Amino acid sequence: MNSDFLGIAGRTALVTGGARNIGRACALRLASAGVQVVIGDLLADQANQVADEIRAAGGSAIGCALDIADRVSVEACAARARERFGRIDVLVNNAALFSALGYQDFDQIPFEEWDRVIHTNITGTFQCVRAVTPDMKSSGWGRIVNVSSGTYRMGRPHFLHYVTSKASLAGMSRSLARELGQHxxxxxxxxxxxxxxxxxxxxxxxQYKQMILNMQCVPQPLDCEAIANAVTFLCSEAARFVTGQELAIDGGLTHGG
Ligand SMILES: NC(=O)c1ccc[n+]([C@@H]2O[C@H](COP(=O)([O-])OP(=O)(O)OC[C@H]3O[C@@H](n4cnc5c(N)ncnc54)[C@H](O)[C@@H]3O)[C@@H](O)[C@H]2O)c1
Incomplete structure (x- = not known):
């Protein structure tokens, strides 16, 4: 993909959870398409490092301390993005309570932990949407990509709060697509x-890793860049008629599911 095909150079994106792994790859890929990137994360130092990396490569980016679970923090990060770049055109809702969580039977999940996951992954995502959509509505252009998970199609066991939270993002996206398409x-x-x-x-x-590879149509380990390429396409002008959709990037792991 080149920037001309994508048609998003000069836009501004907020990538939540952009300090590492999938979020970081999304930030770098968007920047390579000429997008100005705000990297929001609890890990503010690492977010700043990703921004440094983008600037060193000739792009435009800032890091921003962000806790999506905290509405004040979300508003402050959006304000900082506007102060630096004028407005926010693209939101990649990638931050989630995920790798910090352990696997456990559903009836062993402490209620406090359940609440924290649901609040962060669902309400946190909603708060980010609320913070950026005024900009998108007033400019008549915007892209929101919610990072869910194939676990919800597979019904992954021992991770019920996480899987439930990720399933909700699909419904949130479909309904938001109906409300926001006119803008x-x-x-x-x-x-x-x-x-x-x-x-x-x-x-x-x-054994689990090998089982996953065996279940994929393309039996190769998936990497963060593969996710970032798909996210960048969905954020692009080229994808203007793609909305309310779920795109699995999983080597065919869940196809037909
Ligand atoms: N890695 C996978 O196999 C996989 C599979 C399916 C879906 N996902 C989803 O992809 C996204 C990224 O996954 P990853 O593997 O890069 O996860 P990760 O845990 O490595 O990174 C998540 C990032 O989000 C940040 N974060 C967490 N809570 C936050 C909060 N409240 N506010 C702001 N930032 C916060 C973390 O600091 C971290 O930088 C997540 O939404 C995850 O659920 C990952």
């Missing part, structure tokens, strides 16, 4: 398959 704003969901990195790689047994 030139598209809303889509991506469903990454199993991307093995860091903690995620170390906590899954080799």
């Amino acid at each position: 030139g704003v598209t809303v889509n969901t991506v469903l990454p398959g199993v991307v093995l990195h860091g903690l995620q790689a170390s906590r899954l047994p080799d």
